[in-house]
Amino acid sequence: MLRIEKLSVHYGGIHALQGISLEVPEGKIVTLIGANGAGKSTTLKSIIGLVKPSSGSVTWNGKSLVGTQTKDIVESGIVLVPEGRRVFANLSVDENLSLGAYARSDKAETEADRRRVFKLFPRLEDRKKQKAGTLSGGEQQMLAVGRAIMTKPKLLMMDEPSLGLAPIVVKMIFDIIKEINAGGTTILLVEQNAKAALEAAHYGYVLETGRITLSGEGRQLLADDRVRKAYLGEAE
Amino acid sequence: MRHKDIMDLSTFLQQLTNAASLGSLYSLIAIGYTMVYGILRLINFAHGDVFMLGAYVAFYGVASFALPWWIAFIVAIGLTGLFGILLERIAYRPLRDSPRISLMISAIGASFLIENLGVVIFGGRPKSFPSIPLFDTVLNFGSVSVLSVSLFIPAFTLIILFALLFIVNRTKTGMAMRAVSTDVEAARLMAIDVNKVISFTFGIGSLLAALGGIMWSMKYPQLNPLMGIMPGLKCFIAAVIGGIGNIAGAVLGGFLLGFIEIMVAAFLPALTGYRDAFSFVLLILVLIVKPSGLLGKKQTVKV
Known part of the structure; x- marks a missing residue:
C-alpha cells in the first residue's frame, strides 16, 4: 500500500503540488486524472525519487520513501513507465528488457519474466534483436511496459501510456494494464484520457493545479457531472 | 631517379609506422573524451592533464622508486585511473544538476589546477624518461628502421580497443x-546506480589516458607539467572529428590526425611549422561538411 500525505513540491518558484494526499491500496488500479500541468507527472516522479518534495510524506508499506534513492525505491518494488516511453533507442529490444532486470540476481525468474513479457507482447519477441528506436510508437510503449515488468514490480506506475497512440493500440494497452493487475500487481495510472482510465480503474483522483479536487470510485467519477464536463468533453 | 623512388618508399613506410603510433596515442586519449562526453555531455578539459599525470607517476616509479618498468607502469595506470574517479567526485559531481556551463568552467579550472600543481610538485624543468631497452631498440627491416616502441604502441592500442568494445557492447x-x-x-528507473557507472567511465577513460601518457613518454621522452595541453587539445579534436560520443569514431579521428600530422611533416617539410594548424583545418572542414562528425549520428528525436 502506498500512502501520500500532504505532499508539496516546488519547482523554482512554481508550487507544483500543494499538499496532496492519496492512497493506492494493494492489488487495485488507481488513476490520477487531470489537465496538462496539473501535477500528475510530478506526483509520480516524487514517489519514485526523481523529484524532491518540499514537504509531506510518501510511505510504501509503512516505510518512508522521501529522500530514498530511485535505485533503492525501484528495488523495493515500485516502477515508473515514464511519459513518452523513454526506451533506450540505440539498444536492442532484448537489452532494454535486460536493463529492466539490471538489479536482479534471480536468473531463472528473470528469464521466466522475459517469457511472460514476450507472451503479453509477441511483437517484441519478433523484434528482440532490433534497436528500440526502430520500433513504432505503440511497440515502444509495449517495450516500456515490458521493461517495467522486468523489474518485478509490486506497484507499476504509468505516466500517460496512451499518449500519441492509435485508438486500437490504446485499447490494447489498457487491456494489458488490467491483465497485469489481475496477476496481482498494483497499478497507479496517470492519464489525460480520463474516460479510458476511469473505466479501467477501481479508484480515481482528480488533480487540478496541484490540488486534489475530487476522488471516488472509477465508475462514480465517470458519472460525476464535474468530471464529465471538464474531462470527458461533454456539454451540459 | 630510381634510387630516389626507393628512398621515398622506405621513408613512407617509416613514416607510416610513426603515423600509426602517433595515431594510436591520439586514439587512446580521444576515447576518454568521447566516453565522458557520451555519459555526461561534458568536455573534460582536464583529460590532457590526466595524461600528463600518468606519465609522471610512471616516471617516478621507474626513476625514483627504481621499480621494474612494468610494475611502475601498472601502478601508474591504476593510480591515474583512481585520480580520474576522484576528479569526477570533486570537480564534476557536485555540479551535476547545475547548468552545463558551470560544469565546463569547473573542467577548465581543474585543468589549470592540475597543471600548476604539476609545476609546483614535479618542477617546471623537463625530465627525461629513463630508457627502457625493450621499447628503445631500433629494428631494421631492409632499408626501413623502426623504433620498437612504434610497433608496441599500435599493438597495445588494438588490444585495449577490443577489450573496451567488449566491455561496452x-x-x-x-x-x-x-x-x-x-x-x-x-x-x-532501471535501478542502475548512475554514480557508479559515471565513476567507472572516468576510471576507464583515465586508465587509457595514463597508458597513452606512458607510451607517449617512451616515444618522446621529455616530460613537463604542460605536456598534456597540446595532445589533449588534439585528441579533443580527434574525438569531435570522429563523432563525439562514439568510441570507434574517436579511434578513427585519432588515426586520421596522427597520419596527417606525420605525413605533412615528412613530405611537406616547408610546412612542418604548421603541422598543428592542419589538425584545426581538418576539424573546421569536418564540422562544415558533417557537423556530427564522421561516425556521429544525427540527433533525432522520435515523438
Missing part, C-alpha cells in the same frame, strides 16, 4: 553505460 556494466549515455533518468 557485451557486458552488463557496458549495457548500463550505454543506457546512462542515452537517458540518465530512464537509467535511474
Whole structure:
C-alpha cells in the first residue's frame, strides 16, 4: 500500500503540488486524472525519487520513501513507465528488457519474466534483436511496459501510456494494464484520457493545479457531472 | 631517379609506422573524451592533464622508486585511473544538476589546477624518461628502421580497443553505460546506480589516458607539467572529428590526425611549422561538411 500525505513540491518558484494526499491500496488500479500541468507527472516522479518534495510524506508499506534513492525505491518494488516511453533507442529490444532486470540476481525468474513479457507482447519477441528506436510508437510503449515488468514490480506506475497512440493500440494497452493487475500487481495510472482510465480503474483522483479536487470510485467519477464536463468533453 | 623512388618508399613506410603510433596515442586519449562526453555531455578539459599525470607517476616509479618498468607502469595506470574517479567526485559531481556551463568552467579550472600543481610538485624543468631497452631498440627491416616502441604502441592500442568494445557492447556494466549515455533518468528507473557507472567511465577513460601518457613518454621522452595541453587539445579534436560520443569514431579521428600530422611533416617539410594548424583545418572542414562528425549520428528525436 502506498500512502501520500500532504505532499508539496516546488519547482523554482512554481508550487507544483500543494499538499496532496492519496492512497493506492494493494492489488487495485488507481488513476490520477487531470489537465496538462496539473501535477500528475510530478506526483509520480516524487514517489519514485526523481523529484524532491518540499514537504509531506510518501510511505510504501509503512516505510518512508522521501529522500530514498530511485535505485533503492525501484528495488523495493515500485516502477515508473515514464511519459513518452523513454526506451533506450540505440539498444536492442532484448537489452532494454535486460536493463529492466539490471538489479536482479534471480536468473531463472528473470528469464521466466522475459517469457511472460514476450507472451503479453509477441511483437517484441519478433523484434528482440532490433534497436528500440526502430520500433513504432505503440511497440515502444509495449517495450516500456515490458521493461517495467522486468523489474518485478509490486506497484507499476504509468505516466500517460496512451499518449500519441492509435485508438486500437490504446485499447490494447489498457487491456494489458488490467491483465497485469489481475496477476496481482498494483497499478497507479496517470492519464489525460480520463474516460479510458476511469473505466479501467477501481479508484480515481482528480488533480487540478496541484490540488486534489475530487476522488471516488472509477465508475462514480465517470458519472460525476464535474468530471464529465471538464474531462470527458461533454456539454451540459 | 630510381634510387630516389626507393628512398621515398622506405621513408613512407617509416613514416607510416610513426603515423600509426602517433595515431594510436591520439586514439587512446580521444576515447576518454568521447566516453565522458557520451555519459555526461561534458568536455573534460582536464583529460590532457590526466595524461600528463600518468606519465609522471610512471616516471617516478621507474626513476625514483627504481621499480621494474612494468610494475611502475601498472601502478601508474591504476593510480591515474583512481585520480580520474576522484576528479569526477570533486570537480564534476557536485555540479551535476547545475547548468552545463558551470560544469565546463569547473573542467577548465581543474585543468589549470592540475597543471600548476604539476609545476609546483614535479618542477617546471623537463625530465627525461629513463630508457627502457625493450621499447628503445631500433629494428631494421631492409632499408626501413623502426623504433620498437612504434610497433608496441599500435599493438597495445588494438588490444585495449577490443577489450573496451567488449566491455561496452557485451557486458552488463557496458549495457548500463550505454543506457546512462542515452537517458540518465530512464537509467535511474532501471535501478542502475548512475554514480557508479559515471565513476567507472572516468576510471576507464583515465586508465587509457595514463597508458597513452606512458607510451607517449617512451616515444618522446621529455616530460613537463604542460605536456598534456597540446595532445589533449588534439585528441579533443580527434574525438569531435570522429563523432563525439562514439568510441570507434574517436579511434578513427585519432588515426586520421596522427597520419596527417606525420605525413605533412615528412613530405611537406616547408610546412612542418604548421603541422598543428592542419589538425584545426581538418576539424573546421569536418564540422562544415558533417557537423556530427564522421561516425556521429544525427540527433533525432522520435515523438
